[in-house]
Amino acid sequence: MGGHSDIVLIDENGLRLDGRKADELRPIKIEAGVLKRADGSAYVEWGNNIVLAAVYGPREAHPRHVQDSNKAIVQAKYNMAAFSVGERKRPGPDRRSVEISKIISEALEAVTMTELFPRATIDVYMEVLQANAGTRCAAITAASVAMADAGIPMRGLVTGCAAGKAGDKVILDLGQEEDNFGQADVPLAIVPRTGEVVLLQMDGHLTQEEFEEAFRLATEAALNVVYPLQVEALKRRYAASTEEIENGITNGLANPVPHEESAEEIVDEVTHAEEGVALEDMDASGEEAGQ
C-alpha cells in the first residue's frame, strides 16, 4: 500500500490501468470438483489470480490435544506456490500466510455446522498458483465452493471480494498496481444469504464515507456477481452427470422401457430416514434438534 510511483492509476476518463471502470470486477471463472482424491475441491480464476482449493473432512482431528469434544474445528491453510509471485517465494508458511489462514478459518467456521462433528477437523487447503492482488478473496471464494462440493453442512456459502482506494478514487477489486501504489484496501467476505460479514480487513487511509462506499461496492459485487458464479459452478458439477445420463438413455433407447418407478419413488428410496430430522434448528432457542 502507498508506494510511490509516477503511474497514473486512473486516467481522465475515469478508466483504470486495465481499462476497467471504478465499479467493475475483473473476469472470474469458477469450477467445482476438479480433484479426485480430495473430498471436495474448487478452482478459481479471478483476473490473473489462479487459486485451487481442496477440502478433506470431516475427519478425526490429530493430534489429540487439538480436538474439541463438542464440535469440529475448521483448519484452513492458505499457501502461495513458489512460482505464483514475481520474485520466487521460498516454500513454507510465512507470517502473512499464517494470518490469512487464521482469518479464513474463522470466516468459514462461522457458517459451518461444526456441532455435528465433535472431535473432528475440516481441513481446507488453498493454494495460490498465480497471484495478482486479491488472493485472499479468491481463496476464500474457492474454499467455500470446495466445502460445499465435499458435502460439509453449512448455513450458506461464503463469498469474498475487495474494494479500496487508488488514484484518489474508491474502486472495486484492486489490481496489482492499485494494490501496490493505492491508498487503501478492504478485503471482505460475506454470507450472501444473510449479508453477514465473516471476514473483514482494512489497511490504508479512508474517510468513513469512503469506507462505506468501498464496503457497498465489495458486498454488492460479492452478492450479485461472485455468488451466482459459485452456485452455478456447483450446480454444473452435479447436473452434468445426471443430465448426460438422462439424455444418453432417452436417445439410446429404441423402445423406451415402461417406467415402473416415478421420480418421487426414486428420491424416496435414496432418503434413508423415515422421518426427516433437521441438522440444525435455529428457531428452538439455540438448541439443536437431535440427529
Place this chain on the structure above:
Amino acid sequence: MSESNSREIVVPGDLLSDSPDLRAGTGTFRENGRIYAAQIGIKNIRGNYVNVVPLAGKYLPKAGDMVIGVIIEIGPSNWLLDINCPYPAPLHVNDVPWRVDFGDTARYLNIGNSVLVKVLKVDETKRIQLTLKEQGLRKLTSGRIIEIPHSKVPRVIGKSGSMISLLKNYTNTRIFVGQNGRIWIDGEPDDIRLAVEAINMIDREAHVLGLTDRVKEFLESKKKIES
C-alpha cells in the same frame, strides 16, 4: 415458493420453504421460520417434511447399521477399524465371538483384515461402538470389496430388496451391501466381475428412471453372450 419436487439441485443456504406447514428434514436447517438447504443435494418433499437428499458428504454411522470395515490398528484389548466415515471405530474384545486374551488380539483380527460388523451405538461425541457378535457378522476372507457413494446404497438394495435380489440371482453371487457404501461380493471370478459391472452401472445411473429394468436387461444380455 415452489413446494413441489423438482429434480433441482440446491446448494447450502438455498431457501426451500417458508411455509409454516412443512417441517425441516434431513440435509436442512431452520432459521426464522424458514427452511434452508444445508448441503448440496436434491430437494425432496415427503409427507410434511422438506428434505435435501445430499449429493456429497461422508457416511455417518447410526446404531443398527451393518457395515464393512478394515482393521487399521491393533490394541491389547481392542481393534480400530476404518468404516469409511469421519471417525475410526473401535471394536472391543468383549464384542467379538471369541475369547481373546489380553494382548492376543492380533491372532484373531490383524491389520488389513476386512470384517462385516454392526454399529451398536453412536454417542453424542460421535464415539462409535461396533460389534462382531451377532448372527451373520464375521471376518471376510474371500471375494471382492468395492466402494460406492453411501447415498447410492438404497438404490443397490432397491425397493423391498428388488435390485439386490436381481443381482444375486443373475450373477449367482453372494452380495452384502454395507450401509457405509462398501459392498462385498463372493462367487466365481467371472460372476463377481459381472456383479461389479452391474453395481457400477447402478452407481452411475442412480437418479434415472426405470433403472431396475435396465439393469435386468444388461444382466440378461450378458448371460446370453455367455451361454
Place this chain on the structure above:
Amino acid sequence: MSNDVLSDIKRMHILTLLESGKRIDGRGFEERRKIELMPNFVPRAEGSARLRLGNTDVLAGIKMDIGTPFPDTPDTGVMTTNAELIPMASPFFESGPPRPEAIELSRVVDRGIRESQTVDMAKLCITPGEEVWVMFIDIHTLDYDGNLFDAASLAALAALKNTTVPAEKFEKGEDYPLPVEHLPISSTFVKIGDKILLDPNYEEEQVANARLTITFDENGDLRAMQKGIGGGFTKEEIFYMMDVARRTSRELMQELF
C-alpha cells in the same frame, strides 16, 4: 493418520489379477496411463506446465532470477529443484517441513534434468564470477494416484520447454526462450511378486515390493536411475526394465514434444 492400510482382500484381488496378466485398471504391464499436458498453466511464471498422468496431477513452475554463481563454478548458472507433497493431494500427506519422500522426489527430478544437461548451465552465465541466471524449478503435487517421479519429471521438462528467460525485466537484453537441449524421459516401474509393471498407480505402489525409476535421453543413453521401496531386483529384471524404458520413452517423447 499418515498411513493407508490396504485391505487383504484388495491386495489379493490385485495379485490374482496380475497372475492372469491383468492390472486393476485394465492396462498392459508395459502401458502408461493417459497423459494430459497443459503447458503454460501459470502464464506469469517464466515457464510452467500442469500434467496429469492418469489421476496423478502435478504442476511445475519455473522462476528465474539473477544471482551470484557458486565459487567452484563461476561461469555456470544455478538451478534448484523443489517438490512439494502438499496435503491437498492426498489424505495421507501432512503439512510441515518436507518429508524424506519429498526430498527424494526433488533430488531425483533434479538429477534427471541436471545430469542430462537438459539446460546447458554454461549458457546461463551473464558475467563470469559475478552474475548468473538462477533457475528455480518448483513442483506442486495436486492430486496423488501413484508415480510422482514420472509425473513430476515430465511436468518439469514441459515447463522448461516453455520457459522464457526474463532478460528484459533485469535489463539484460531481450527476452529469449530458455535453450532446452535434451529431453530426459523418466520411466518408473514397480515389482509386485515377480511381475514388473510400468507406471504404477497408487494401489499398485501400496502392494509393490520394489520400485525403479530409469531416465533415458533422446539418444537412448542413460541419465539417471533410482531404486526405491524395500525389496530387490534381479539383474535380468533391471535389463528388462531398461529395455522397456528406452522403447517407451522414445514414443512418449515424440508424442509430447
